[in-house]
Amino acid sequence: MIPELGTYSTILALCLSLVLSVVPMIGAHTGNKLWVDYARPLAKGVFAFLTLAMLCLGYAFLTDDFSVVYVANGSNTALPWYYKISAIWGGHEGSLLLWVWIQAFWTLAVAIKSRNLPLDIIGRVLAVMGMITSAFLLFILFTSSPFDRFLPNFPMEGGDLNPLLQDFGLIVHPPALYMGYVGLSVAFSFAIAALLSGRLDAAWARWSRPWTNVAWAFLTLGIALGSWWAYYELGWGGWWFWDPVENASLMPWLVATALIHSLAVTEKRGVFKSWTVLLAISAFSLSLLGTFLVRSGVLTSVHAFATDPERGLFILGMLIFVIGGSLLLYAIRAGSVKSESSFALSSRETLLLINNILLTVSCAMVLIGTLYPLVMDSLNLGKISVGPPYFNALFVPLMALMCIFLGLASVSRWKQTPLRLFVQQLWLPGVLALVAAFVSHGLYNSAFEPWVLLGLFLAWWIVFCWLRDFSNRLRQRGVMSGLLRQSRSYYGMLLGHLGVAVLVVGVAMVVLFVEHHDARMGPGDEVQFRNYTFIFDGARHVEGPNYISDMGRIRVLKEGQPYRIMYPEKRVYTARGMVMTEVALDPGLFRDLYVAMGEELDNGAWAIRMQYKPFVRWLWLGALFMTAGGLLAASDPRYRKQAQRDAQAAMPAQASQSS
Amino acid sequence: MRKWLVFTPLAIFLGMGVFLLQGLFNDPRVLPSALINKPFPEFNLPSLYEPETRLTQDDLKGEVALLNVWATWCPTCKEEHEQLNRIGLQEGVTIYGLNYKDDPELAREWLAQYLDPYAKVIVDADGRLGLDLGVYGAPETYILDAQGVIRYRHVGEVNEKVWQNLKGLMQAIAAEGDEV
């Protein structure tokens, strides 16, 4: 009964969201306030029914209802309860339901939080979000329902959740990532609403800025969580593989990063308006494209397509409708937009434009690299692989340029910045960064690496440039009042840019100074590594709730003194017979020790992989800083105050419209 | 200029859409052989039934034939075996077998049990020939022409549909051989 209830409430949510996508749109168009007012209750209704559907699916998992195909494939009676809950999004169907539920959540949030916006805008925004929700719900109901049953015969035991997904990282990674992907639909909907209403003014940018910041922060967090999970769960010690599915998440991130900067310029200065709209459309379009790449099987797996050709076609149709439609609208409407102000070549506007160019070119590069094999194949030009050597060779220089301009932007001013100001302000940070780079490289006791030096220089450059800007601001008003006077947006920006510096340090150090050794180790064997000694004490059998395991014991000595004992494991998950590597980690701010067990050899000896990973935590630390920065900036009370002012200004307009 | 420029994103997207649509109908996992139109790699390996007899690339020349890479550990090989029996035993097409990374004893038992469609079976126990041939997943089936040159590779199960395709190709290759 409960799964059927889930289907019914999904269908009801579809009905409501179809109404949501039509009625407020017509209301906004004809100036019918009553029809626009339907948007909010409808958004609430869609969210309520989808929440019910999620609860139904959760109930089916918790009660081991293996008559439901999706549950039987992705769960098992021996699975701990918390993994049963995360198993809701452990497969294609359920993860789509999670996606659309989050979509409904964002729609609800916009409906509640934007009481101050002009009615015709809010009507159009919610209607566009309703359309997206409808499209996904149609996809779920026609091709990918998680509530389908095996009838009349169903299995007594489930196939189990993939062991790789039985992990904390995978409980939190998909919801965070989807919050980001789907959150970009808010900026998208605002852009479409602005295009439809023909009012591409600075107010539009201000309304969508906080939403975009939040979505971007979640996307950053989601990607970081995925990288962190891959690092400790896959057992190779890698944290980014340039895999097509990773690229699918990086592309919207790059464009969203460009978008949050471009929105700032549009809001403050009224320039780049049509460009910002295009970025808002592109960011969400790339999220959708990622969905297509991942779920249709064109790049990674033939199985998804072979089992169900409809899915790929359905998503492609959806892409054509959503992306094609919005780009067409853009082409028709954006041509006539004019800028509201002027700026000089040497100005903050230009620097932010450069930031946008670098980010979009990086995104285009990732897109070209990801799709090139597909295009070559379609044209029968043979099969090639585009992998890490390509992406690293092109992405790293682009990002290095980005870091240099990021420093320059710190002291720049709107409209015009005399070139001598840059020299005057930034020669000191430049020199300091160079010195600090040499000193910090020297402090890290290892062979000289020019690339590490460059990475450290860029990181210090960013830090010192922004410190310069910060100290300028404090000097103006005195330290205490200066600290208090700065807005949350400003602190958010500082934090985000500091995150970039931290990330750059992490990448440079871990890529070039990683030490790695695979060894055959019998009981009692020792391996020396930097100032650590690893001694293998042998392995023993251990039984877990749904797996059996060989657990190794490795004593680690630091400079000859006992330091700690590490227990890497090799697990066999019984339901699927899958072998998994459980890495033993000794995390630290400046280095991780990473031990993984390979195959059992002979006489109790094992193949063991030991790695020393300097500064690897800084990768995710940097991403966390960026996330925090994005959220802090979004929480700036300025947006709410300004929205109220906008609303007051718009009041008479509405009154005249509805009369 | 600008009127025209605002249409570029749409044009790029639609162009991409064409390739994405086409991508749906291509299988990203199937690789063409890198050895097409190249002679079969040199080898010197024992025959399955007479381990003292050495087979070389010259033993595969003389007529247009199939070469099937198989092993007893490969489930798909079992699925396609009946089809191979029809091709080799009923239609009389020459099929060479390449027993890939397998135990010869098990291989002989398997052929005794399921019938042997192969004209000759090469034993490649350590997979060196498979490596030279670019084998990446058994079963694979190659078409060799009369000079022992590799003309085509099919990866995966040979079923009736695949066989009709292979048969057409083999006839075309045989015909061009007659012309020369």
Added chain:
Amino acid sequence: MKWGSLLLLLMLAWPALAIESYDFSTADGERRYNQMVRELRCPTCQNQAISDSDAPLAADLRREVHRMIEEGYSDDYILEFMVNRYGDFVHYRPPFTSQTWILWFGPLVLLVLGALAVLRIARNRHITPVEVKAQQQELPSALSPQEQARLQALLKSAPQETQQETKS
């Protein structure tokens, strides 16, 4: 490894970690080996480098790479050996050919175009420094008088903030 590949994992058996302990006669050889096995793609599992894959074929290829390095062959020779057998697919670094120049130089061309666009936009904007107010009047969108009033209100409030942000 993102969410999508997890979906993929549900369908394919994910090979466990591959660890071997090859001995190398030189440290340079070990470095080259580690580099090489990361650049070669496993043809069987397709989404992993042979360094990470547990597929038997990946193990064979690692053994070959190790053998050739120990026998003193150059990196180019080893790559050619692999490409001759498995095609360009096996190398994660696509070759420079007439078919891949868009791949390698396309982003560079875009970057140059972007730089030109920056120059053009900034110069255009600067040549005609029109007063904000004057531009407002020629805006094509049909603003109602009320909306005009609202816009003016917005513009009045905006400069204060702009100042706050730019003072440095």
